Amino acid sequence: MIVATGKSILNGIAIGKIKIYKAPVYEINTGLIEDVDAEVARFNAAVAKAIDQQGVLYEKAKKDAGEESAAIFEAHQLMLEDDDLQDSAREIIIEQKRSAEYATKTAFDNYAQMFAEMDDPYMKARSADLLDVETDVLDFLMGNDTSSMQGTEPSILVAEDLAPSETVKLDKSLLLGMITREGSSNSHTAILARSMNLPSLIQCKEIDDSWDGKMAILDGYNSCVYIEPTDDLMKTLSAKHAEDVKKLALLQELKGKPSVTLDGTSVHVYANIGGPSDLGSVNENDAEGVGLFRSEFVYLNSKEEPTEEQQFTAYKRVVETLAPKLVIIRTCDIGADKTIDYMHLDKEENPALGFRAIRICLTRKDFFKKQLRALLRASAFGNMGIMFPMIISKWELMEAKALLEECKAELIKEGHKIGKYQLGIMIETPASVLVADDLAEEVDFFSLGTNDLTQYTCAIDRQNAKLERFSDTHHPAVLKAIQMTIEAGHRHNTWVGICGELGADPTLTETFLRMGIDELSVNAKSVLPLRKIIRSVDLSK
Ligand code: PEP
Ligand code: MG
DSSP: OEEEEOEESSOOEEEEEEEEOOOOOOOOOOSBOSOHHHHHHHHHHHHHHHHHHHHHHHHHHHHHHOHHHHHHHHHHHHHHHOHHHHHHHHHHHHHHOBOHHHHHHHHHHHHHHHHHTOSSHHHHHHHHHHHHHHHHHHHHHHTOOGGGGGOSSOEEEEESOOOHHHHHHSOGGGEEEEEESSOOTTSHHHHHHHHTTOOEEEOOTTOOGGGTTOEEEEETTTTEEEESOOHHHHHHHHHHHHHHHHHHHHHHTTTTOOOBOTTOOBOEEEEEESSGGGHHHHHHTTOSEEEEEETHHHHHTSSSOOOHHHHHHHHHHHHHHHTTSEEEEEOOOOBTTBOOGGGOOOOOSSGGGSSOTHHHHHHSHHHHHHHHHHHHHHGGGSEEEEEEOSOOSHHHHHHHHHHHHHHHHHHHHTTOOOOOEEEEEEEOSHHHHHTHHHHHTTOSEEEEOHHHHHHHHHTOOTTOGGGGGGOOTTOHHHHHHHHHHHHHHHHTTOEEEEOSGGGGOTTTHHHHHHHTOOEEEEOGGGHHHHHHHHHHOOTTO
């Protein structure tokens, strides 16, 4: 048995034979050609087919992985339709009397190189997309049939790397899992694999052609693959896999059912999201709303500061799509580990204790007001909550609220409609826990950010893997802080939820329910497992 390790991008187990996937080899005719017109016609036809193909891939990706994941193929279509790119290939055919394949490779490579040399990381990344569409055109020119590369029986696909177009072209019914030597967790391919719910390993440096056709187990829980596993291992992991399948099927039955304990206590189970691209997972997992929309991802995904209009579009889309479900949007929580070049933030000795979140927003008021205006305008389209992060003092909350009122007055004067919304704050510092009574008077809800609350209560850097031994997510001080916050909130009719990772910890669900928690906002995949636990708890006992 061989054991090879990598980085898992989705927990789960895949059992089956390995299929080594090899990208086609492109041997390009570099010689001179005679019939220039015929070559231009071949190029035009191949580009047209490649453009059509992006449309087909878009529809397929939309079905398999959702609209946001499919958007990459719209971008590919636009690249292929670019007149300058097409003209430069045609010029090579006409002026240099070269084949359509040579012209395609040369023109597309040049453009890809141009993108690769740009400073902007977003534009740099477009270089890979250009090379991806280049192979599509070459496949049409050379008559390559990539569909046969997957074999005929369901298998675990092993490849050096997979481009998004290769991934989406794969026949899902023949795909048990994926392993690549290269790849990064946030590549489009990893995103597609996750949304297709495929156990996958990336950065598996030991992959080998000799694995082809051999029986294997991809263990996403332990980030490894076993080639020719022992009978004992096969038995154990087959049982685990069967258990996963059974659990998933059982959980589906909970869709549409309320998250209510046996004695009739209702709790809301919401999902955490990073933007409109996560809308699919909210619905698929039957989340009752969104308890934390980390709006900073709207900023992080943008090359420059998003305009009020761009933000409005993103917030409106989420709020409108999910209405009448509640969507809580947290105002920009940048700084600390989330840095953005265009914000030009100074380097700091202690960034987690530094200029971050509400501290930036209350200092750069024009920046903050842009977001507040976008949020208020979006509030007219559904059921929204606005939440301020990292509040430690009442004056910060009052200043943020005053800015919100200022924006509201401006928007009303400009003729904009504003909907009803709830107002809340994150409780993620010991200071906010200790003054929670004062803060509660001013808001509709509290949401406990247990990731930062644990970091600041225990003085343990959440980013430092070396501190693992000292870090205790169940530290009694953190649990006590949660209890104190719930009690303070309830004294003032302020509802209290948890949106940090601890909310999804099944071993604490009953504890939180007994403390009186009103809402748990967790990663979408944890919604149904939590509902299952909630429905089995009897708080009267
Ligand atoms: C938290 O601190 O628990 C939280 C939810 O916010 P973030 O993880 O984005 O800091
Ligand atoms: Mg936080």
